[in-house]
Amino acid sequence: MRCHRIPRRPSDGLIASPYARVLRQGECEFVILSCQFCIGRLNRPPLVVDDEGRCGAKRLPSPPTHQMIDRSRDMPRHDGTIAIVTGAGHGIGRCIASQLAAEGAAVAVLEVDESRGRETVSQIVEADGRAVFVKADITDAAQVEAAISAAEAALGPANLLVNNAAFTDAGDLKGMKLESWHREIDVNLNGTYHCIRAIIPRMQERGGGAIVNIASVNGVRYFGNPSYSAAKAGVINLTMSVASEFGRDGIRCNAVCPGSVRTDNITWTIRQKKDPDIFQKLGRWYPLGRVAEPMDIARAVSFLGSDEAAYISGVALPVDGGMLAGMNVMIDEFILEA
Numbered sequence: 001m002r003c004h005r006i007p008r009r010p011s012d013g014l015i016a017s018p019y020a021r022v023l024r025q026g027e028c029e030f031v032i033l034s035c036q037f038c039i040g041r042l043n044r045p046p047l048v049v050d051d052e053g054r055c056g057a058k059r060l061p062s063p064p065t066h067q068m069i070d071r072s073r074d075m076p077r078h079d080g081t082i083a084i085v086t087g088a089g090h091g092i093g094r095c096i097a098s099q100l101a102a103e104g105a106a107v108a109v110l111e112v113d114e115s116r117g118r119e120t121v122s123q124i125v126e127a128d129g130r131a132v133f134v135k136a137d138i139t140d141a142a143q144v145e146a147a148i149s150a151a152e153a154a155l156g157p158a159n160l161l162v163n164n165a166a167f168t169d170a171g172d173l174k175g176m177k178l179e180s181w182h183r184e185i186d187v188n189l190n191g192t193y194h195c196i197r198a199i200i201p202r203m204q205e206r207g208g209g210a211i212v213n214i215a216s217v218n219g220v221r222y223f224g225n226p227s228y229s230a231a232k233a234g235v236i237n238l239t240m241s242v243a244s245e246f247g248r249d250g251i252r253c254n255a256v257c258p259g260s261v262r263t264d265n266i267t268w269t270i271r272q273k274k275d276p277d278i279f280q281k282l283g284r285w286y287p288l289g290r291v292a293e294p295m296d297i298a299r300a301v302s303f304l305g306s307d308e309a310a311y312i313s314g315v316a317l318p319v320d321g322g323m324l325a326g327m328n329v330m331i332d333e334f335i336l337e338a
């Protein structure tokens, strides 16, 4: 089977019709085509047309990806990406949504807090980006399904899902209330699963897509917050399950594991009230000498959600300034004692 390069832009002869059209036939057993959903996502597995020339659901075995990428340097990384970002009304999620939009994506801001979600949309639109707000509480599977349908009705079929929404009240096991345990597992793990469950059949039908889950270093080691940590460990394992089960459908699934990020979420607000210099002090635990900024996380998400990460799936990428690699504060003490 031979693989043909597909023209991308109208000037290159792109077929801008909503339906796929045959580009070239004859030399190969199958026909590779382009359609509006494939623009900018050309290293997705090629699709097969049906008799009417529509973009079909069947996929061909992928040729090596590098043969298919022909990305112009001046083309934004997320040109053609339609992203859904959960919890994008605040903090890291807002930064991820804004960054994806700045890189060319159309973004659905999926949020339980309507005023915050709409504020993110306004910010993106003011910056000449494309975004819509869709309301959902991710703990409710029916609301998630409806919100994803609404997002796709407004923007088109999603090819990137970022599971960012989360909650913690930062308790410990000794003082743990049963409701608190359930709530953290429900938002952080079950909520993430609800979104994945809703998007997968859609991505399967279209021949692929990317999912990026925001986990945490707490999912890998114990750093306090046991219920949150258990949920994030679950998110990391769920990431591997999705990557393994749906890779053949062209679906990639990865997680990022941030360390401490300078945000004003509930937990950090409480801690900052106790110690206004907390972020600066925490920096010494990180080999790079500082805590993360939301943009550090957004850049990693943008990469994992892009075609540049076309052969990366099932990883849990620490975005932690090297903290999981080694704790220099502790090592300094060992060396002093030696």
Ligand SMILES: NC(=O)c1ccc[n+]([C@@H]2O[C@H](COP(=O)([O-])OP(=O)(O)OC[C@H]3O[C@@H](n4cnc5c(N)ncnc54)[C@H](O)[C@@H]3O)[C@@H](O)[C@H]2O)c1
Pocket (backbone or CB within 6 Å): 086, 087, 088, 089, 090, 091, 092, 093, 110, 111, 112, 113, 116, 136, 137, 138, 139, 163, 164, 165, 166, 167, 187, 191, 214, 215, 216, 217, 257, 258, 259, 260, 261, 262, 263, 264, 265, 266
């Ligand atoms: N801030 C950090 O230091 C840090 C560190 C590691 C990982 N993380 C992870 O990064 C992500 C974002 O964290 P953040 O600090 O920006 O949090 P944040 O609290 O500032 O924002 C979370 C957003 O999710 C929304 N949300 C909460 N529950 C929801 C629900 N049930 N349905 C829909 N939306 C809901 C909130 O309204 C809020 O806008 C989370 O997954 C968090 O676990 C954060």
